[in-house]
Amino acid sequence: MTTPRYIFPHKHLLGIEPLSPADITAILDQAEAFEEVCERPDIKIVPALRKRLVVNLFFENSTRTRNSFEIAEKRLSAEIINFDADTSALSKGETLIDTAMNLQAMHPDLIVMRHSAAGAHALLARHMKASIINAGDGAHEHPTQALLDAYTLRQKFGKLDGLRLAIVGDIRHSRVVRSNLWLLTKMGAKVTLVGPPTLLPVEMKDTWPEVEFSYDLDAVLPEMDAIMALRAQFERGTGQYIPGAGEYIRYYQLNAARMKRAKKDVAILHPGPMNRGFEITSEVADGPNNLILDQVTNGVPVRMAVLYLLSNPHGEQVP
């Protein structure tokens, strides 16, 4: 448990990369307190962000992340504005900076943003007084997803240190995997990335030298405490990187036959939405070891924790 005197030192959550293990632990510990709020029988709302204005700024479609943030904001009693790129002046040619300056004029306290460009959040952070929370930027980072994955793993195993985890599938196009690699390596988990050579960029080894790479899922499966299947991102061109669905399924699909090689209580995670029948079968996705819906449930208290920790200005913040 972090001590009561700990103060979260960051103004923004642009990614997991700038966070220390103590910061990550603080967020996960705070999420435990907010989980209690979410499980109350009657009133699942606390007044912590009363008088605070949160803008949800989504330049890319997202149903579950946005809903999860919105529930988290409501449970903290924040004022909420949803800003859709489709309906905004952006479609009329306004630049991101102009949009930001217009938002700034409304004096928001927190901005939750999803944008397809990796640097968009840092750019916004330089131009605005509000705290920026990255809700996904291109193939770069998706920090709250990694935090809720870590929370779910910690809930199941009690700790992250020493945990053996394989992340399987479309590593190339996944922002989830990058945030997860930062987080899990900082917290001492042992990560193996698994997938076909075309979807497994070896240059990632330069950033995360402690991470192992494998093309052979069946070989590494027996040692793993947890398996995270990634969504094949066909909309980002995954189809062009694999010879065909049949071959991918034969070597990398999480199915009942393959899972017999794994530990009996191996945890199954997936960031969603799932391509059932491709990277994972329903048998496994709905099986007794799946934590996939726990991930969704845990998204709310984890995001409440992030919103809460960033909601109070602090003297010596680092970005």
Add this chain to the structure above:
Amino acid sequence: MSEPQAPCLLDAQQMEAYLLRVSREIAAAFGHDENLVLVGIRSRGLPMAERLGRMLEASLGREVPIGILDITLYRDDLTEMAGSPIVRPTEIPFRLKDKTVVLVDDVLFTGRTIRAGLDALLDHGRPKRVWLAVLVDRGGRELPIQADFVGLKLEVPMTQRVSVRVQEIDNVDGVYLEGRS
């Protein structure tokens, strides 16, 4: 850390004696009430509630359920603070409906903590009634809140702080007066 030379208002033994008196008063008022529960406010209201719970169990011959309340998210000065204080879980392991709740804290001062505690508590349900027990009432109220069960009642100047220290958190039992008079 507070200065170790702070004048001692109550030593460990006296603190125990005052708590025992509070527990007797609670027993006299609600000993017959099967729905009696204690709820301690973090941090030092919790060890107070646990000790009162043990004393009540000894005198009533039955266990009195104990809940824990963290009031951080309900503070009226939360938005003015530099940095968000760490929140620890609230644990109310019983339904509040029809309960007689004795809210427990170490020191009653401005009353703002108790106001936050009442709001936090009522978000968990609708108890039959809520009474307040404190080890020390030091005066200086800023809200119309009074305690029903009080160990030690004092008038302490605003510049001074009454600090209750407990074995569980501070490795020592006692009540101290800190700051200049």
